[in-house]
Amino acid sequence: MRSFRQAMVDEILPQVSKPSRYIGMEWNAVRKDPAKTSVRIALAFPDTYEIGMSHLGLKILYQIVNRRPEFMAERVYAPWTDADALLRQRRIPLCSLESGYSLADFDLIGFTLQYELSYTNILNMLDLAGVPLKSADRREGDPFVIGGGSVGFNPEPIAEFLDLFVLGDGEEAVLEVCEATAAWKASGGRREALLEAWAKIPGCYVPALHQGETIRKRTAIHLDGIDYGAFPVPFMEIVHDRVSIEVMRGCTQGCRFCQAGYLYRPLRERSAEEIQQLALQAIRETGYEEVSLASLSIADLTVLPDVVPSLMDQLLPEKISLSLPSLRVETLNRFPQVAEEISRVRKTGFTIAPEAGSRRLRKVINKEGFDEEQIFTAVRNAARSGWESVKFYFMIGLPTETQEDLDELVRITRESARIARAESARGFGLTVSTSPFVPKPHTPFQWFAQDSMEMLQEKQDYLRRRLREVRVSYKWHNVRSSFLEAVFSLGDRSLGRVVQRGYELGCRLDGWTEHLKFDRWMQAFEKTGIDPRAIANRPRNLDEPLPWDHIDTGVDKAFLQREYKKALEARGTVDCHTSTCTACGEICMPNWPTWAEQVGMKVWSSEFGVSSSKFLAPRADPETQNPKPQTPAQRIRFVFQKVGVLRFLSHLEVMRALGRALRRAGIAVAYSQGFNPQPKLSLALALPVGVEGRQELGDIELRAAMAPEELAARVNRSLVDGLQLLRAWEVPLTAPSLTALVREVAYRVTLPLVGFAAPIGERLSAQALCDEWLDRPSIVVSVERKEGRREVDARPQIVGLTASREEDGALCWVLRLRTGQGIGVRPQAIMTSLLQEAINGQCEGWEAKLRVARTALILDGEGDFQSDDTSVKETL
The missing domain is CATH 3.40.50.280 (Cobalamin-binding domain)
Incomplete structure (x- = not known):
């Protein structure tokens, strides 16, 4: 290979x-x-x-x-x-x-x-x-x-x-x-x-x-054998940047639009003891700042009320937050202590998903449990507990939806916003997000048509106008994306021609709105002779063959047909997790609790009837539950390097990597106070992406003192090659910040001579050229700023520039730059501008070969600096 x-x-x-x-x-x-x-x-x-x-x-x-x-x-x-x-x-x-x-x-x-x-x-x-x-x-x-x-x-x-x-x-x-x-x-x-x-x-x-x-389909009965602490930990921020522990697979709520709820039956749970052990182990081995208990409906986890308080006790000292996705309203109201517990570290926001605006329509989709008073109570509790925001998630275009259903959505939102503003002591944000309904295979709604794009757009426009009146943020999903999603969800093998033609026309990354090429998709349908509206916007008969009939999900088609008819009658179906079997056809028939016991799940014998606390550690003492503000005990300064491939990490990515390494190493880091605690870790100056840092400086404050050399050794064992601590020492807690101390920086810029004519190489390596550049009153460089590209004079920033040759013949320059407010032209931009003029088109592609490393940070004081480069030291 x-x-x-x-x-x-x-x-x-x-x-x-x-x-x-x-x-x-x-x-x-x-x-x-x-x-x-x-x-x-x-x-x-x-x-x-x-x-x-x-x-x-x-x-x-x-x-x-x-x-x-x-x-x-x-x-x-x-x-x-x-x-x-x-x-x-x-x-x-x-x-x-x-x-x-x-x-x-x-x-x-x-x-x-x-x-x-x-x-x-x-x-x-x-x-x-x-x-x-x-x-x-x-x-x-x-x-x-x-x-x-x-x-x-x-x-x-x-x-x-x-x-x-x-x-x-x-x-x-x-x-x-x-x-x-x-x-x-x-x-x-x-x-x-x-x-x-x-x-x-x-x-x-x-x-x-x-x-x-x-x-x-295949079904894994037991969810054991996975080490969540052994997953790769990203450098960059990802969409769900946290430990995710799958505490439960499957859902028996029976929401008639939800494909996952039917595909992943039967419901399988982890025990309380296992959840806690997995979460704590994953945090120790990854260093994440947040742990999420992942499931389709976390409220159905029978051990949830016992797991959350005990787990939070152990996460709180390290300021690790707990996330519970898909938390239902009735859970927040029935167990308000759950919301209170997960807000002990960070009070940000959570999502409530009523899905439909009216009680009638919630019966149609089998989500009758979302009574509007429960929604209001959940918002009230969140506001009183200090949460910052709540997000409502609705679907539009659901089967049998009417104008009255949309009006009810607006009414519930208006009243929720009024309650939140009245109850919150520090401001409260309410966001409404809507997505168009997409019929999905293997659900009771697979026979319904999707609303036309024009109709969905009208509904979005209506909600946008009405919700603006009540001063609520409104977000919506692209109706064109939902239309294409419906077409490919419901289509047959003939759509393969469309997929290939769409690709040939340049369609890709269509899940990103800015890259969706809807007109080209319409061309692809036209060129292949397929009418997409006849797929997405057509209702289906209950007895007609479906393209996916040869796939058995474990849920009988007859059961889905019964659910379809009950939807038209606005009748609900019970949750077989806590009630009687609904005879859907899955292997847990005829009784989920008995089946769960037979396969060895440690769950409660009836709905919250028997406590699982015997599996958990006892609650911590009150002082741990409500810790006092941390007072740093020690400040350690360290030198580190970011070299090799890791030179392409950004400043924030380096900070994230070091923070997680400190947690993996078990270092007792001090944290800031407030609603979003952060480790007291700082670096001297941000390194541009692509620039090596050979002698960078950082400070870390600890809440328990330790030997600096021990800290360096432990952290290095939790870091990857290319990002390592070189040495560490103690400084006073009152020492000035590193950013304030740095007055100059030195860079080593190298360029291989491959492709250059000999006379050009000789001219570029001559100190006379550097002196000529430095004699100029101004050096104008084009740089990219937030407001756009602009011209900047870099000459006041340049302290010195010397040229030499490396042993392999490559050109080398030592560039010293002044730091300070308003000065910030990158070394690449300065050298590229100067060399562009000197090379004058006589060598192609040289810009990509330019390599930059920061080799020295020169501090205020008695000539303090950090450098590993003899040539840099000689220029100081």
């Missing part, structure tokens, strides 16, 4: 907007020798790094596969447009994050199928790697392309592009797929033989071999 990692570092990272998307090297990332493995799989997410790294399922598979020494899993994400263009221009294939291997060299490419508008991203990633797009066009030696995820439950629109779909839970199936692949490779069989072997694995759908049989 050939690695393209160096090509990425040299040719791609210096020129993209967010290089940390492509760096890799994260804490807990796994690298193996491919020669010592029998199966190599690229786990591919068809969206950007910050989206894909937030997906828990991919991280679970990454760990499961890499736990087996004979298997190798590496990650790859969709490149942003700038990296995409550069990869094509430089003829560098899309490659894995860990080792830089081309996707074409892996045995398997496994895509996460999470969103219909990522289909063209799949084709783009294959094309960037040089892998044939269609399964039928792949030959011996080409990788197999497989997929799994919720979108795969209607696999037909992309069936011709994938060799295999894994339906349902992947924890066990992915290993069986890899084992079959290893056996096939050992046997030397032809490509078709592996497809035949896969088709025999439960939950595996091979489109090329399908003969009309039903494919039953």
Whole structure:
């Protein structure tokens, strides 16, 4: 396998907007020798790094596969447009994050199928790697392309592009797929033989071999065996930048629009003891600032009231916050102490999802439990408890929706805003977010039509006008995106032609509103002779065949038909988690509590009937629950370096990495006070992205004193190569800030002479040229500011400039810059401007080869400085 990692570092990272998307090297990332493995799989997410790294399922598979020494899993994400263009221009294939291997060299490419508008991203990633797009066009030696995820439950629109779909839970199936692949490779069989072997694995759908049989999804009964502390920890901020512990899988609320609620039955829970152990271990091993208890409906976790207080007691000293996504209104009202507990570290905001504005429409969607008085009570409790905001989430265009339902949405919002403003002591934000209803396969609403785009737009416009009147922030989802999502959710295999034509017309990254090319999608439909409105905006008969009928989710189609009819009658269906069985067809029939006990779940025997506190540690003392403000005991100053590939980290990314390393190392860091506590960690000056820092300075305040050399040693064991502490010492707590002390900085700028004519190289390396530049009264440099590009005179910033040659013949300059208010032209910009004039077009592509390292921070005082560079010291 050939690695393209160096090509990425040299040719791609210096020129993209967010290089940390492509760096890799994260804490807990796994690298193996491919020669010592029998199966190599690229786990591919068809969206950007910050989206894909937030997906828990991919991280679970990454760990499961890499736990087996004979298997190798590496990650790859969709490149942003700038990296995409550069990869094509430089003829560098899309490659894995860990080792830089081309996707074409892996045995398997496994895509996460999470969103219909990522289909063209799949084709783009294959094309960037040089892998044939269609399964039928792949030959011996080409990788197999497989997929799994919720979108795969209607696999037909992309069936011709994938060799295999894994339906349902992947924890066990992915290993069986890899084992079959290893056996096939050992046997030397032809490509078709592996497809035949896969088709025999439960939950595996091979489109090329399908003969009309039903494919039953895979179900992992137990959620054990996952080490949440072993997941890669990103440098950049991602969408869900926190530890996510899957405390429960599945949901039995029965919301009739919700595909996940039907796909992932039966409901499976973790015990209180296990949840707490996993959360604390994950925090210790990752260093995250927040832990999230992930599930489709956290309110259904029977041990929730006991887990939260005990867990918060242990998170509070380290200022680690707890997040409970998908928290229902009735839970906040029934257990107000839960909201109070999770606000003990950070009081930001939480989401309430009534989904529909009126009680009648909530009955239609089977979400009757959201009584408006409960909504008002939840808002009142949040405002009184000091929360900053609440977000309401609604859907528009739901089946049977009328104008009265929209009016009720506005009325509830108006009254909630009035209550919040009256009860909050420090201001309170209320946001309403709406998304158009999208019919989904395997739900009771799969037979309903989606409202036309024109009708949905009218509803959005109406809500925007009305909610502006009550001074509430309103956010909405693009109706065009929802229309396309409905088309690809409900379509059949003929849509494969549309997907490919859309890709050929330049459609990709369609999940990002700024990149959605709706007109080109309409061209793709027109050119392939398919009417998308006949798919999305057409109601279906209950007895007509559906493109996904050959997929068995465990929930009977007859049950979904009954639910469809009950929706039209506005009748509800009970939650079988806490009530009688609804006979949906899943394996937990005829009684969920009995089934849960039989499979070994440690849950309460009835609805909150038996406490689980025996599994938990006792509550901490009152002083721990409400700690006094921390007084720092010690301040340690340290020198660190950011070198190699990690030079592409931003200042905030370095701060985040150091903060998490301190937590992994178990350092008792002091925190700021207020609603959003931060570690008392500061760095001297922000390093520009792409610039090495060889002798950088930082300060950290501790709440318990320790030897500086011990701190450095412990933190270094929790950092990756390229970001390390070099030495540390104690300074007074009252010492001035580092930023105030730095008066000058020194940079070492190097440029290889490859491609230069000898006379140019001699001129550039001459000190006379530097002196000529410094004799100028002004050096005008074009820089990018928030307000746009502008011209800046950099001459007042320049203290000195000397030239020399390195041992390998490369050109080298030492550039000293003055710091201070209003001065901030980057060294790259200064040197590029000066060299551009001197080189005058006589060498192409030299700008990308320019390498900058900050080698010295010169401090106020008795000539204090930090430097590892003799030539820099000689110029001081």
